[in-house]
Amino acid sequence: MPKQDAAPKWQDLALGCATLEPGSSKYQKTGDWRSSRPVWNFDQCVKCGVCTVFCPEGCLSIDAKGYPQVDLDYCKGCAICVTECWTGCISMEEEKD
Amino acid sequence: MEKFNVFASRLLPKEDYVCSGHRACQGCAEALAMRLVHKALGRNTIAASATGCMEIISSPYPETAxxxxxxxxxxxNSASVGSGIESGLKALMRKGRIPKRKINVIAYGGDGATADIGLQWVSGAMERGHNMLYVCYDNEAYMNTGIQRSSATPLHAATTTSPAGKTIGGQQTWKKNVPEIMVSHNIPYVATINPSYPFDFMRKVKKAAEIDGPAYLHAYSCCPTGWGSRPELGIQLGRLAVETGAFPLYEVEYGKYSVQEKVEEFRPLKDYVKLQRRFRHLTDEQINASQERLKQEYALLLKKEQMSKEGD
Amino acid sequence: MAVRKGIEVSLAVAEAAAACDVDCIAAYPITPQTHIVEHLSELVNDGELDAEFIPVESEHSAMSCCCGTAAAGARTFTATSSQGLALMHEILFIAANLRLPIVMTVANRALSAPINIWNDHSDIMTERDAGWLQIFAENGQEATDMVPICHRIAEDKRVLLPIMLNFDGFIVSHVVEPIICLDKEEIATFLPIYEPQQRLDIDHPITMGPVGMPEVYTEAKMAHEAAVQNSYEPICEILEEFGKQFGRTYKPVETYKTEDADIVYIMMGAAAETAMSWVDKVRDSGKKVGIVRFRLWRPLPVKAFKEAVKGFKVLCVVDRHFSPGGAGGPVAQEVKYMLYGEENAPKVVEVVAGLGGRDLDYDAFETMYDKCKKVLDGGEVPPFELIQARGGHYGKI
Structure with a gap:
């Protein structure tokens, strides 16, 4: 079932009100919750990937060059990555608006 | 700290089965624990969830994580539902209605769902010998309903039903030892896990899934909202819990104990409790008394490990 | 080949479930249901039934486990009674709204306190709103035949709802009756292999039992209401098909000697059989009485019931349960709901009787008749009454 903007009628519900699209939480952009964002200093980053392991959101991944990248659509700004980065290459920057 | 190759984290499976967009609080280490459990279990897994944080954050209609x-x-009743799923698959595979293949069945619940209201259901499912895994995500109180005490809440911790009052200061009872209760069920595998030690964590989840018969995992799950800790400290608190003896990491395989991340010298419990608002009313005497009891329990655990070795 | 044999009804019901080739049974012992699941576990352990028998640690767990087995796509059967059904209460609603086609036989028994293992309908009537389909069988043959019928109804793609098959504890469950038992091959021609519309399948992962926010809860409830209401036609079709195939036709509402009746008893379950023999007896003495019996209780067969009672002067509703301090018995409440505003609606006399194993005997039917006769002769309709209470319902304490 694609994400629906209009609220569904009862006839539109799947059997037993099941949710048929796996991983559809992706439509919830929890990045809205964030008051500050993680920023990487790639000069210091050793591409170990520890930050990606401890992210409760699973919004950190490794890019083509091997550096971590954050999906700001979902990052709630908890800063666990900052605390866990042993090179100290991540810092939090306040969201402007 | 867990000894791992600094680049080993890149060896973890990339796939996530608990997806982004879930509605867990900022810095929720329980969501991290659940994410890691499913990273370890992989795609061929069916989950039965208890009501609780991990249920509501992942499933509000019309979306699912x-x-x-x-x-x-x-x-x-998630354990019972899980045992039903396991039995259903078993019957259908045997009767040739669905293809025969290895499917992990996991049931999970929080500490309230496991140690309190659901203890009978977990006990029943484990006792009956279903080939399934039960995971307790222990954040040491009923967080979903607003931080009420459970039998897994540690001594003195302030919750909304065990507040730090003028005459009674927080939880008055010692944390219920559910893993030990599960060991008493003589099931093949019981282990404690902590997402601050991701490789030990993943190894144990995989072992629990591979072992034939019921397995029980008890997952330390830091809750910044309920504990009054800073969201960025979830992983550090997990390490401190192990280093102070508050949450020892061990596994019991067919009755044989082994302790992981062994503590040679305990970190002061104060280092752990001072980072959490739920403990801020504690006196030094109270902290020391708790530390002593934790040390005694740890010593007992090491004795069990020793006895397990002697039995070999 | 179907054989007619003398068999305890519980065992016949268990054998019918086995002949339906159920995949999973999760159950917990409670009198007077126990013989059913005992016999099923025997059949499993003797290798006569290829199923998982899950001996759970409570009825709550039994129903929880059934949710798991049914969600996995297995044909699921269980049985309970009384306190066991009450303990399942929470999960009954969930099983229904998850649309899991579980079949559960309920050997009806009184609810505590005082603890009482004998028959009435207090267990099932307190679960009226659970969203399950509910059928009442009046004798052993009917109870046995209803097992494949219930599986067929529950699993019908137009229905997909759990179903409770009720029959009176001891009075039906423990009686040895001559019963025609259909075998597996015969039932297979009526009940196809269960193909779930959706299930927990790793190749098509779905999320079952999500959080329903206020924006969707009403729609989820409406979808469920529609499912229960719309099950009526398929139920009638399936009952008819069973009749054509096996020669025993069951209808949602049954009538007995109502053609020229003045007073009609509204009943459910085995007591209707006693009432029938009483009717036969008193008709000779000029009492124009008949019986209307609900076989189908959910969905409530409104149209068929109205049709069945049309033109009668007085209805005597015999309830086996009541709401203390409330509006009397549940059957009477619903009968009055169906008749309210109808032109020339019959007057409704409400009695509560046969509680906790108190016999519904000829004397009881006579007492009811006397009450109804007064109304028939122009007297006022009395309030509901526990007619068998020594000291009288309205006697001084």
Whole structure:
């Protein structure tokens, strides 16, 4: 079932009100919750990937060059990555608006 | 700290089965624990969820964070629902209605769902010998309903039903030892896990899934909202819990104990409790008394490990 | 080949479930249901039934487990009674709204306190709103035949709802009756292999039992209401098909000697059989009485019931349960709901009787008749009454 903007009628519900699209939480952009964002200093980053392991959101991944990248659509700004980065290459920057 | 190759984290599976967009609080280490459990279990897994934080954050209609089949029925009974799923698959595979293959069945619940309201259901499912895994995500109180005490809340911790009052200061009872209760069920595998030690964590989850018969995992799950800790400290608190003896890491395989991340010298418990608002009313005497009891329990655990070795 | 044999009804019901080739049974012992699941576990352990028998640690767990087995796509059967059904209460609603086609036989028994293992309908009537389909069988043959019928109804793609098959504890469950038992091959021609519309399948992962916010809860309830209401036609079709195939036709509402009746008893379950023999007896003495019996209780067969009672002067509703301090018995409440505003609606006399194993005997039917006769002769309709209470319902304490 694609994400629906209009609220569904009862006839539109799947059997037993099941949710048929796996991983559809992706439509919830929890990045809205964030008051500050993680920023990487790639000069210091050793591409170990520890930050990606401890992210409760699973919004950190490794890019083509091997550096971590954050999906700001979902990052709630908890800063666990900052605390866990042993090179100290991540810092939090306040969201402007 | 867990000894791992600094680049080993890149060896973890990339796939996530608990997807982004879930509604857990900022810095929720329980969501991290659940994410890691499913990273370890992989795609061929069916989950039965108890009511609780991990249920509501992942399933508000019309969206779901789940990439695997998932069923929520009620609060106390996920173990029983899981045992039903396991039995259903077993019967259907035997009768040739669905293809024969290895499917992990996991049931999970929080500490309230496991140690309190659902203890009977977990006990029943484990005792009956279903080939399934039960995971307790222990954040040491009923967080979903607003931080009420459970039998897994540690001594003196302030919750909304064990507040730090003028005459009674927080939880008055010692944390219920559910893993030990599960060991008494003589099931093949019981282990404690902590997402601050991701490799030990993943190894144990995989072992629990591979072992034939019921397995029980008890997952330390830091809750910044309920504990009054800073969201960025979830992983550090997990390490401190192990280093102070508050949450020892061990496994019991066919009755044989082994302790992981062994503590040679305990970190002061104060280092752990001072980072959490739930403990801020504690006196030094109270902290020291708790530390002593934790040390005694740890010593007992090491004795069990020793006895297990002697039995070999 | 179907054989007619003398068999305890519980065992016949268990054998019918086995002949339906159920995949999973999760159950917990409670009198007077126990013989059913005992016999099923025997059949499993003797290798006569290829199923998982899950001996759970409570009825709550039994129903929880059934949710798991049914969600996995297995044909699921269980049985309970009384306190066991009450303990399942929470999960009954969930099983229904998850649309899991579980079949559960309920050997009806009184609810505590005082603890009482004998028959009435207090267990099932308190679960009226659970969203299950509910059928009442009046004798052993009917109870046995209803097992494949219930599986067929529950699993019909137009229905997909759990179903409770009720029959009176001891009075039906423990009686040895001559019963025609259909075998597996015969039932297979009526009940196809269960193909779930959706299930927990790793190749098509779905999320079952999500959080329903206020924006969707009403729609989820409406979808469920529609499912229960719309099950009526398929139920009638399936009952008819069973009749054509096996020669025993069951209808949602049954009538007995109502053609020229003045007073009609509204009943459910085995007591209707006693009432029938009483009717036969008193008709000779000029009492124009008949019986209307609900076989189908959910969905409530409104149209068929109205049709069945049309033109009668007085209805005597015999309830086996009541709401203390409330509006009397549940059957009477619903009968009055169906008749309210109808032109020339019959007057409704409400009695509560046969509680906790108190016999519904000829004397009881006579007492009811006397009450109804007064109304028939122009007297006022009395309030509901526990007619068998020594000291009288309205006697001084």
């Amino acid at each position: 789940w990439n695997i089949p998932w069923l929520h029925v009620a609060f106390e």
